[in-house]
Amino acid sequence: MATANKNLSQYDKNTIPNAKNFRFGIVVSEWNESITENLCKGAIDALLENGVSEENIVKWDVPGSFELIYGSKRMIDTQNVDAVIAIGSVIQGETKHFDFVCEAVSQGIKDLNVQTDIPVVFCVLTDNTLQQAIDRSGGKHGNKGTEAGIVAIKMAYLRSVTS
Numbered sequence: 001m002a003t004a005n006k007n008l009s010q011y012d013k014n015t016i017p018n019a020k021n022f023r024f025g026i027v028v029s030e031w032n033e034s035i036t037e038n039l040c041k042g043a044i045d046a047l048l049e050n051g052v053s054e055e056n057i058v059k060w061d062v063p064g065s066f067e068l069i070y071g072s073k074r075m076i077d078t079q080n081v082d083a084v085i086a087i088g089s090v091i092q093g094e095t096k097h098f099d100f101v102c103e104a105v106s107q108g109i110k111d112l113n114v115q116t117d118i119p120v121v122f123c124v125l126t127d128n129t130l131q132q133a134i135d136r137s138g139g140k141h142g143n144k145g146t147e148a149g150i151v152a153i154k155m156a157y158l159r160s161v162t163s
């Protein structure tokens with residue numbers, strides 16, 4: 001199902017585990033900051049709405065989406081978190097750099113999920129245009145940050161009941 005056929009902000013609150021004892025790291029890319037800060041707000045709001053305490057949310061900024069990999073690894077290694085949300089916005093420019101950044105970040109975050117015990121949520125928009133990014137960070141298609149916050153809670157819970 002494409003994003004255009006669902007709203008990224010909608011979820012059934014009755015299906016979300018209580019997250020009051022979980023601690024979350026959020027790593028945010030500064031590239032396309034107007035987009036990533038909206039994604040971050042969506043994620044934080046979702047966490048708070050489902051019982052997470054403000055003191056259990058650690059937020060760090062990194063220069064770009066490529067740096068989300070290192071930032072997420074350092075978050076895992078130093079902050080005793082139950083899940084990490086990696087937030088970025090990559091928008092196609094004139095060159096193939098978009099392809100390399102998107103591939104590297106998706107592979108790097110996948111690797112963290114395989115190589116560490118902490119789930120890392122891929123909240124990285126990879127859009128052809130700024131409007132597509134706006135539409136998915138609080139616009140007509142909802143907020144992918146909200147979706148990421150809910151995913152982080154569900155994965156932290158899965159980790160807690162399978163440890």
Ligand SMILES: Nc1c(NC[C@H](O)[C@H](O)[C@H](O)CO)[nH]c(=O)[nH]c1=O
Pocket residue numbers: 029031032063064065066067088089090091092101
């Ligand atoms: N063009 C975008 C970038 N590019 C920067 C890279 O992410 C990285 O910071 C640089 O290559 C140095 O390592 N980053 C984004 O997040 N979004 C873009 O649209």
Ligand SMILES: CC(=O)[C@@H](O)COP(=O)(O)O
Pocket residue numbers: 090091092093094095096097098099101
């Ligand atoms: C994703 C990028 O790195 C890209 O936005 C940079 O733009 P350009 O390809 O025009 O250098």
